[in-house]
Amino acid sequence: MxxxxxxxxxxxxxxxxxxxxxxxxxxxxxxxxxxxxxxxxxxxxxxxxxxxxxxxxxxxxxxxxxxxxxxxxxxxxxxxxxxxxCPMADMVTYAKLKKYKRENPERVIVCYVNSTAKVKALSDVCVTSSNAEKVIKHYQDKPLMYVPDKNLGTYLKDKYDLDMEVWPGFCCIHNNLNLKIVNEMKSLHKNASFIVHPEAPLDVVKAADFAGSTKGLLNHVINSDLNEFIVGTEEGILHQMKKACPNKIFHILTPDLRCYDxxxxxxxxxxxxxxxxxxxxxVEEDIRTKAFIALDTMMKLS
Ligand code: SF4
CATH class of the missing domain: 3.40.50.10800 (NadA-like)
Incomplete structure (x- = not known):
């Protein structure tokens, strides 16, 4: 066909x-x-x-x-x-998070939406990269555990000075970004602004002119007066960026920013x-109802 x-x-x-x-x-x-x-x-x-x-x-x-x-x-x-x-979602398991909760009952479990239903069911609230900062502000005074993305978790912890432990998970494509790749691209495209997703390591995020969720990056290039960008997230977003801004120039930070799954x-x-x-x-109904509470709490706070 x-x-x-x-x-x-x-x-x-x-x-x-x-x-x-x-x-x-x-x-x-x-x-x-x-x-x-x-x-x-x-x-x-x-x-x-x-x-x-x-x-x-x-x-x-x-x-x-x-x-x-x-x-x-x-x-x-x-x-x-x-x-x-999603390899990142599989980096935190139900059994390991349950054990962690047993040993750390005081910690609020904040769960990135990139996680299984069973992990969401053990969590107090979900976040996405778009609303993480808004949602986390409601829990700023509490001891937290953020699962599973260590990079987004570290970014939030650093920015808001949180009492937060972070699970050692990561996105296989964003976690591979480093300053050497960034500096090479910046020297090749001297007029370009570097923008990145906070699933990248913190030193890379701090080297960026703008950091935000995929949607945040899209909105940023649409609203910016600048014309040229080095984009540090999965290359699929370039499709929307080019459609929305046909006269602007976009360079993917590295061709490895392509999610296999x-x-x-x-x-x-x-x-x-x-x-x-x-x-x-x-999704099993008992898991679904518990996971729904974590997602619904997120929706209400975002
Ligand atoms: S880009 Fe792929 S591996 Fe990374 S978080 Fe998204 S789905 Fe998971």
């Missing part, structure tokens, strides 16, 4: 099944373009919780589809590629998901 026919089929099946397609900014451009909504974790979570469609096709990774199911339990949630996971999904997988109802994501 050629690309145009496949896009037409996706649109036909979407109507037939009363489905909505959500695509994360890190998906390939073709998938972002065929989606009804494209965004970061926070925005897509909000859409998932509000949609009146029967079926949610989540072009992203497993924890995102799980989050949609937690927020919209009556909907059928489909993840086009069953194996699309995010890029597993193809247009054909989205088509097959709709056609064959694959692959349905479910």
């Amino acid at each position: 050629d690309k145009i026919t496949m896009i037409n089929e996706i649109n036909r099946l979407k109507k037939e099944k009363n489905a909505v397609i959500l695509a994360h900014y890190y998906q390939d451009g073709d998938i972002q373009d065929v989606a009804d909504y494209t965004g970061d974790s926070l925005y897509l979570s909000q859409i998932a919780s509000e949609t009146d469609k029967d079926v949610i096709v989540f072009a992203g990774v497993h924890f995102m589809a799980e989050t949609a199911k937690i927020l919209s339990p009556m909907k059928k949630v489909l993840l086009p590629v069953k194996e699309a996971g 995010m890029k597993l999904t193809t247009l054909e997988d989205v088509y097959l998901a709709l056609k064959e109802d694959q692959f349905e994501v479910n």
